[in-house]
Amino acid sequence: MRWLRGWRTVLTIGACALGVGLLVRAVLCKMQPSVRVQTEMVPMRDGVRLATDIYLPEGEGPFPVILLRSPYDRKLAEGIARDAASRGYVMVVQNTRGRFGSEGENLPFETDGWGKLRDGEDTVEWIARQPWCNGSIGTWGGSALGITQYLLAGTGTRKLACQHITVGAPSLYEGVVYWGGVFRKAMIEDWLRISAFSPKALTRWVAHPIYDAYWRERDVSTRYRYANAPAIHIGGWFDIFAQGTIDAFVGMQTRGGLGARGKQKLVMGPWTHGVFQEKAGELTFPNAKNPPLTAHDMWRWFDHYLKGVDNGVDREPAVTYYVMGDVTDPQAPGNEWRTADRWPPVPATPTPFYLYPDRTLSTQKPREGGTLSYTYDPKDPVPTVGGPRLTLPAGPMDQRQIESRPDVLVFTSEPLQEPMEVTGRVKVILWASSDAPDTDFVAKLCDVYPDGRSINICEGILRARFRDGFTREKLMQPGTVYRFEIDLWSTSIVFNRGHRIRVHITSSNFPAFDPNPNTGEPFRAGERTRPAHNTIYMDAKRPSHILLPVMRR
Secondary structure, three states: OOHHHHHHOOEEOOOOOOOOOOOOEEOOOOOOOOOEEEEEEEEOOOOOEEEEEEEEOOOOOOEEEEEEEEOOOHHHHHHHHHHHHHOOOEEEEEEOOOOOOOOOOOOOOOOOOOOOOOHHHHHHHHHHOOOOEEEEEEEEEEOHHHHHHHHHHOOOOOOOOEEEEEOOOOEOOEOOOEEOOEEOHHHHHHHHHHOOOOHHHHHHHHOOOOOOHHHHOOEHHHOHHHOOOOEEEEEEOOOOOHHHHHHHHHHHHHHOOOOOOOOEEEEEEOOOOOOOOOEEOOEEOOOOOOOOOOOOOHHHHHHHHHHOOOOOHHHOOOEEEEEEOOOOOOOOOOOEEEEEOOOOOOOEEEEEEEEOOOOEEEOOOOOOEEEEEEEEOOOOOOEOOOEOOOOOOOEOOEOHHHHOOOOOEEEEOOOOOOOEEEEEEEEEEEEEEEOOOOOEEEEEEEEEOOOOOEEEEEEEEEEHHHOOOOOOOOOOOOOOOEEEEEEEEEEEEEEOOOOEEEEEEEOOOEOOOOOOOOOOOOOOOOOOOOOEEEEEEEEOOOEOEEEEEEEOO
16 A cells, blocks of 8 residues: 555544644554564663654564654554554654653653754664664654654764655744744644643743744754755645745755755645645645655655665655645646746746735835724734644635724735746735834735635734844834835745735734734733734835745746
């Protein structure tokens, strides 16, 4: 059975697998009577022992090994582990510290990287010394299991032959716990609670709202040069870690060590946190669950890099990505898989669509212009509707329910005369002021169908105090106009003929993000809040706009 089919027919790894509904799945297979299973308490460098199940194939060995390190019950991986053993692999399934029989403190990702304690590296070293290991070691897993893989790559270990990483993120600060300096409230609080981590985890993450030394020790993007293994990175346009997946691929592909550079693969589909599905949110994308080629096939990947099978995996294109399109028109461009030798694909032209005071969008830069203002009250935040969510309804959804709110500015283009493809990273450049010392700015890109549906494509948020970077805070002077660059992450979509492009500007997205109290006080320092009166500027000198990577036809 191919691993891709297994992804669609299996059980979820982990009680919530980085949250409710996550689809990191293990292959269900017929129990293999010849598989031997043993449990070891593997010692780490400080003497703490981690509960580890080892699934051994029939025969003398030694064998290639696949390692899975998880904060979820390791017994949930029994199906895929037995399947691996039946294929001639040893699969080692380990629970991280404080989880399901493992000793140590129950905190996520604290000792999985390159700090004083290096549990991932210690485990790989232990595996390499075992008589059943032939020296070829790979890693596998998604979500939290993908994050442990990224942290292992950052240690610089040279004992890995390859990695297979699905919906993970290389930086715990930007893209996991915070986005644009704003705490990802629902995702983080729900995951920590449902997974029954120590309350210290939330306390610690909330205590570090700035990108500081704590986060640098958990940010692989600062250590791509230490990565030494070929890896495949699989993500989705509506996934909670979408940009992190892309960034890790690009970073390791271009700046990795000799064993990693030029040997990475990227697969991006129209998926939420559960991959290889056609339905996302309110839309169904044709052929979405069947990417072409086989680089995303777990077994072919490991057969090549752990067994030396010349199956062509290494010669396939570096990037496989799905271009979304109008799902109601079978003749519409898009809704297809493409390949490329790099990311982003070329050629793309960064094209500004300018915001106008009459709430329109145009590629013509304003000569005069004006302003629009709204009041953001943290006691009445804009509700979250779809998007890259984990424990909330996720994916593309009709946004009209929030577009009539007075605190949501909506800018819409004229109907497109020809299809327009946008592939790459999307940004909003906003010129704005506030009467508050701090506030948030939220931007959202939507595809407006001829029937009026306004479907979210990508989004971003930025806390004003972090407009010059996340390492230090700079409060605003009331009434002063500042430039804000909001990262909406990446996408790939063809806006069909007759569709319109729409941009939202507002200051909240709750409960996905923690509402800004607008007081300028330290994060969660108190209960006091105040309204913020925010103004957007749209003129020749301060041309607020969305920057779209438009592909030439």
